Each structure stands twice: as C-alpha cells, then as structure tokens.
Amino acid sequence: MSISLRGVSKQFGEFAAVTDVDLDVPSGALLALLGPSGCGKTTLLRLIAGLDSPDRGQVLLDGHDATAWPIAKRKVGFVFQHYALFRHMTVFENVAFGLRIKARRERPSSAAITQKVGALLELVQLSATADRFPSQLSGGQRQRVALARALAVDPELLLLDEPFGALDAQVRHELRRWLRRLHDELHVTSIFVTHDQQEAIEVADHIVVLRGGRVEQVGAPGDVYDAPASDFVHRFLGQVNEVAVTRRDGRAYLGPMDITEAMSRRSIGSAAAIALIRPHEIEIGHSQEGWPATVLAVRAIGPIVRLDLAAEARPAPVLLEAEMSRERFAAAALQVGDSVTLQIRQWQVYADPT
C-alpha cells in the first residue's frame, strides 16, 4: 500500500506535534521515521494508522483519501512500543484475536484459524510458546508475538512504534536483522519509528528525519548520511566534531584550510559558520602539510581506535575526536603526546545555528 501525506498537522493543546508534513511512501517500502523524542514521529505514525486524526491535511492510502477512515478500514497492523499484548490470553489466542472477532461470514473456520496462527508463530519462531501467557515471555518474544498478531489480519501496511526501544542491546541487534529479512520476505509496506540513527540506517530503505514536528530530510540511508540537508541531520546521524569557521582578510578557514569557495557554494556569506566533521573523515599523519595537532588520548578497544586530538587554533586549541581502523592505527604507530598533522577528507559547513 502506498501512503501520501498532504500538509498534515496535529496539535495537542498548545503543543504543535506535527506541522505541515508532506510525505510519499511507495508501496513495499521499509521506512524509518527518525528523530529525537518530542519530534512528532509517534504522532505521525498514529495519524497514518488512524488512531488520531489530523487537524489539517490529508492522509491518502493507495491514492484514496483516507483521512476520515477509522483504523479498521485502513488495513493497518499497529505494533505498540510496549507491545500491548492481551495479558489474559495465551500467545495463541493473542495471535488469533483478529481472526476470531471477524463477522461470522468472514470468519475463517476454527481449523483454518489454528493453521494460520500456527504458520504465523512459526514465522516469528515462537511455535513452542503458543500456550504461554505474555507474562511468561521475554521482551524479544513479546515483540514477535505482537508482530504475529498484527500480521494475522493480513495488513497492507505495518506500523511499528519504537519496535526495539524496550529491548536490551543484544536482542535488539538480532531482532533488527530479523525484521529486515521478514520484510524482504513479506513485502508489506512498513513504517517504524525510532530515535536510534544506527537502527534506521541498518534496517530501513528510506529514512525520514523529523525535527520539531516537521520533515527535515527524506532519502535513502546512504544519501541522508553522506549529504545531510542541515547541521541537525548531520549531527543526528552519527558522531560529529564541530569546528568554528575562522575568518582572516575576507577569507574563511577551517584550521589552515581555505574554504571560502565552499562557503560561497553554501551561500553562507559572512555570517558566523561552523564545520561538521565525522570522526572517521580525519586522517592522521606526519607529513608537513595539514593541520598541526597533538594526540591527547587513545582508546583502542575493538576494531575501531578512537583518538582525542588537540588541533592548533587561536585563541584555544580545538578538541577533535578521530577514528581509524586498528590496522591503520598500528601502521601509523601513534602514541599519546605525538605531534601529528591532520587532513580533513570530508566536511560540511553550515550557518551557525546558535
């Protein structure tokens, strides 16, 4: 099912949760609504589901204006952050719920229900727990029951609110990959809400970054990561170093580097500006060229080595964090206190937001 939002706004009292959102989700997509808490992502999900109705704007499902449709008519499966399993029913009955409540002429036979629920429990790898109650399951299992229950009514759209938010790191990682595989198998248009950029990048094939109830950027994970539309998106998707752009004689500099041209490409003019640099875009070497710096600290745990650097600047040195692979770190033979030179491979300038 394809989804289009046209100028959708929603207010709770004085608080504008979602403002003028336009969005197109192609059929079969797996899309992440990404943003910090309070950015309106859950509200947007509920507006698409029909759990809330927008104050202004339209929700189109497969091109039909569904703004006034009740949730039942929208054919959506909604999975709540805390799963909302019916605690007085077994796992089997939870999954069967959507089938058992159908009107008599649409209701499958008891045998068909048993078969379908069995197949769904197999899909979510929970066949062995059919007779247990939700309180006897782990967080990851509950999540999968909630998903199976939503899938039982053959939704054309799957909506997941912070699907991995309440799980511990290990389970979360496994479940992410599992959800990605499941989507590749079922091809149900799916939208999930997350505040975890890593999760969005790993799982989704489209990312919508939200900020203060507005869409900040839409795109494929790689595009959003490599070409952030704003300093907000740049900061939100991964680590960044922030360096103030300095000016001398009408020209702009990032450290010793003349970046006047890039500044005018961004049409920032003479306003205060910052450059954002991801830690892995800082190359550390011993050449004559580059930005002189001192190694302050080294944290060599796992495959990535992180270094704290103090780059020369006036009035005070700039603190930077850099990342490199363990192999490169070993080859460069860096130690705390070393004087080094830095090459900035990639950076972006933005007008200073403060």
Added chain:
Amino acid sequence: MNAALREPPRGGTGNIWLTLAALSFLGLFLAVPLIVVFSEALSKGAGAYLAAITNPLALAAVRLTLLVAAVSVPLNCIFGIAAAWAIAKFEFRGKSALLTLIDLPFAVSPVIAGLVFILLFGNNGWFGGFLMRHDVRIVFAVPGIILATIFVTFPFVARELIPVMQAQGKDDEETALSLGATGWQTFWRVTLPNVRWGLLYGVLLCNARAMGEFGAVSVVSGHIRGLTNTMPLHVEILYNEYNIAAAFAVASLLALLALLTLAAKSYLEWRQPELRRAPTQARSHGRTLRERS
C-alpha cells in the same frame, strides 16, 4: 514487581513497638467489638439466637436488605464501569467535574442524602404532588430505600476501576481496534477481562456498604416493620426495645458479612497484587497524559 523492593527494611526494636502499637489499637477498636457482637448474640443460648434470626420480622429485614443490594449493586456496577471507562480512556470537557460528582456521596453525610430524597419525593417535596396523583410511593417505601442506597454506594465501583484502567492505558484497546474489533468486542474481550479483579473488588465493597447502610436508609425508610426495615434498621429497633440478645443476633449476621467481605478482599488482593497499591499511587503510575514523541 520486585518483592525485595516492596518489603520494608527489617531490624531494629522500633519496628516491634510500632507493630505492637498498631496491633493493640486494631485489637481494641476492631477485634474486641467483634467478639462482643458474637458473645452477646449467643448470651442466651443457641436456641434464642436461632429464634431471633428466624423471627418473621427479622427474615423480612434480611429479604429487604438482599433485595436492595441485588438492585443497587448491579446498577452501580454498570454506572461505575461506564464512568471509569469514560474517565480513564477518553479526554473530554467536564471530566474533572464528573470525578468530583462521583466523589460527592463520600463527602455528603448519609443523613443529608436521605433528607434530599424526602425533599424531592416526599408528600411535600418537589415531585410529591405528582407522585401522589399517580399513586406512586417512593419515600417510606422500598424504592426510596433503593434510591438512597444507590446514592451512598455510587462511588465504590468507579473509584476502584479508574486507577486500574488509567494504569493500563489505551494501547490494548487501540490494538484491538486496529485488528478490526468493534467497540463492544473491544470492551467485552479486552477491557473487561483486564479489569475483572478490580471490578470484583469494587463490587464487593459496594455490596458490603449497600447491605450495611444505615443513615440514608433510616431517613427514607419510615421504619415500617416487615415492610421497610432493612437489617441495620431492624438491629436498631430491637436494641431500642431492650431486646439486646436479638439485636446482637441480627447484628452478627451483618458482622459475618463483613468478615466474609474481608476474606474475599484478601483473596482478591492475593490473586491480583496490583490492587494492593493505594489508588492514589496507582493513579500517579497511570498514563493520564499522552506520551508522545
């Protein structure tokens, strides 16, 4: 819930003294009167006890009390569920006004509640003339007693259910709706089973109060023996006639009801630990504000 967190810290002689003080207070004000009721009831022997409670007037009082409870408890149950459902699951204007109204019977003296019904439905009351013309008796008759009882026991079910429902939030209901359930299906299959223990608890308290209510019923009843005398009123009449043993015999039935209620209440609390939390505490856990991100 973690059992270790729930238990108060142990140790120290202070605890022993506090416990002793609480126990002796309870003993003095609750256990001793209870013992007195039963010993006085049986003071003239088991034969006199049986005679007192099988006396036709006593039986009539028992029947009336049961009838009043049988009508008022289900009505308050329906009202309580409806009010709690509305308050816990929806946002609407006048919500706090409704909450205040529900608490009104707790705030008003039962005698005043009874008087209100006299002023409304008595011969000289607002609707008195109308009722007389149509030959309907409310005050000094069974309908008045039922009305007064409903008024007094109004808050019990609703007050018990509101915190439970608020703590559970709306996610379950919204899930059911998203799976295609109708409003009724959602209520019967999801909401009601989720609050069944809280509901039973509320019904129990409501029933105990309905059977034991004295003040409001006393005002509207008219004390017509065999017709408008409930058990508490019958106890008073017997006592005023210096028929002490008989009075305590009937009173012992009410005391027995209280003990049964307490036993059932403990059983429910054991079944459903959530009920053990004080309503105010449960309310603060409840997600009354919309959680949105």
